[in-house]
Amino acid sequence: MVSIADYRGMREGYSCGYCGHPEGKYATGMWAHVMSAEDYQDLIDRGWRRSGKYVYKPTMHQTCCPQYTIRCHALDFLPNKTHKKVLKKMSKFLAKGDITKGLTDESTMDMNTLPDLLPVQDHLCPDLRDPNISTKEGLQEPSEAIASNQATKTFFGSESKVQKKRTPHPGVGVDPARPLCRKAKDIRRERKRQKLLHGQPEGLKVEPRSSTPSATATASNPPTQHPQAVNRQSKLLEEFISDQGGPDASHHLEVRLVPSSFENAAFETSFEQSAALFAKYQMAIHKDTASECSHDQFTRFLCDSPLEEEHRADGPSEGYGSFHEQFWLDGKLLAVGVLDILPRCLSSVYFYYDPDYSNLSLGVYSALREIALTKRMHHEATDIRHYYIGYYIHSCPKMRYKAQYRPADLLCPESYHWVQVEHCLPLLDKAKYSRFNTDLSAGDDDCPVSLDHVMVLYNRCAMPYNVYQQRWAHSKDEAEVREYASFVGQRCAERMLLYRG
Incomplete structure (x- = not known):
């Protein structure tokens, strides 16, 4: 397949959906009439993204909100406490029909909106990824939880009498012969680490975690982790996702991955439901008008794609191209994730859901499902190793959630080398635009030298x-x-x- 692109050059000074600046956005774009999966993979590794058939690249040093390409190492992904909470909540809902209040998608809504209605050939389309992800809102802090547990034990435990406070003797401080007090979770982590170190094979080095990663650390050389630890965590993610509550569950969730093509029967028959759900989501969450989320708008931005379905002997069974991952709850369309399957990654495009189920934190849940899908596809196509989450925008607080899916890298906007996110964030705290590669002699390895x-x-x-x-x-x-x-x-x-x- 040969890609055909109609280059449109730079578009300057148009409205930004992230900070609201009326003339702050700058980007270069082109219309892709058709594009191979290999070409698009190389393009997103240079900072490009697509919206429908329009492929664009932010002008990083000029735009008001620099958008950095971010990818997660799906094979080494470790779900954090928030991710596990969302997975448990979904399992509980499917099994018992209970929606526990707490994390909601509405509390930290992505500020992405659909583009204004402009002539097709003159319009630049922004990225349509909506995370709908909460971070730590609604979660009890560990210190509060520990204090609550201690109070409960004191009241209901064997020592129900009021404890007298021990006043230290004058001039006597902390006993140097006794170790410092440590939190229980820190002790458990240290025990686990020592256990892994004790049982590791000869010659395998487990590097300790550091709060200040090396400036030269890059995605190509991530910190070494013990295989047993990675396997245990990855199984946990897959076990949570596969837990559908059994035959006696209150709800049944079915996930279908269908090609984004009207030539596919499953996609065509579900189009009306999918378009209606999209309109409901846009009007409820982003306050769009009916005309802004019409069938034509939906088709143009989330159904049309320059990527045509490709199948290879060494590729995934689904093939390469654009897909809709549909979540069906008891026969009703609950949510849809738009994604691209490429030679080296699974790339997320957009996600929309039924606002009536906001308490299920479906944005987080869908991202975890897509990470699990990336890992599953890796077994069929070993080159697929990463999950691309669109753009990371540090200057927009509501877009920083993407850095929670770790280990992760950001793309250096000058050298196009991948750099660990831990190294990039301190730089972005100082300036919204930054070169991540600290080797100033490193340049663009794919820079054109001749037009011939x-x-x-x-x-x-x-x-x-x-x-x-x-x-x-x-x-x-x-x-x-x-x-x-x-x-x-x-x-x-x-x-x-x-x-x-």
Whole structure:
């Protein structure tokens, strides 16, 4: 499959959906008439994303809210306490029909909105990922929980009498012969670590965790973890997801992965329900009007895709391309995750759900399901190892939740090298735009050095740019083609066809 792109250049000074600046957003874009999974994989590894068939790249040093490509190492993902709480809540709901109040998607809603209705060929579409993710709101702090447990034990335990406070003798401080007080959870972690160290195979090194990662740490060299620890945690995630409550469950949840194509029967028959759910979600959560979430808008942004379905012998059974992951609750469409399956990753595009079930934290739940799907696909296609969560926007607090899915990397906007998120966050605390790669000599490994082999499409004929230039090129063409090649990289420029009319 050959990709065909119509480059549109930079769009300057338009409204930002994250900070509300009326003229703060800058990005470069192109319309992709058709695109191979391999080309799109290379593009998102250079900071591009798609919205429908429009592929765009933020101008990082100019835009008001720099958008950094973020990826999670799905194979090494460890669910945190919030993730486990969401998984348990879903299991409880399916088994008993109970929705426990606490974490809700509405409390920290993503500020993404659909683009304004502008002419198709002149409109730049923002990323449509809506996390609907709460972080720690509604959770009891560990110190409060410990204090509550201690109070309960004191009242109901064997020592129900009022305890007298022991006043220290004057001049006597902490006994140096006794160890410092430690929290119970810290003691348990240390015991677990010592147990893993004691039982590790010879020659395997387990590096201790550090709150200040090395400046040279990159995604290609993540901290070594003990295989047993990773396996135990990963099984926990998969066990939670597979727990559907059994045959006597109050609710039945079915997840279907269908290609985003009207040629697919399952997609076509569910289109009306999916479009209606999208409109309900947009009007309730983002306060859109009915015209802003019409069938045409839904089709344009979440159904149309330049990626055509591709199947390879060494690829996943579903193939590569764009898909809708549909969540059906008791035969009714509950939520839909729009995603792309690419040669080295699963890329999330957007997620929408029934607002009546906000208490289930479906944004978090869907992300965990997609991480589990990435891990499952890795067994069929070993190159698929990462889960791309769209853009990380540090200047927008409601978009920082994406850094919770760790281990994770951010893409350096200058060298296009991956850097561990722990190293990037302190830099972003100082400035909203930052170069993450500390090696100042490192540059773009895929930077074009010549335009001679850039492929163009002219009068339905594919040819190298040097041939096109000799016969038909105008004076302004070279500057535009050079700009296009610098953004897409040499590899894509030599594979994709740049439409020239």
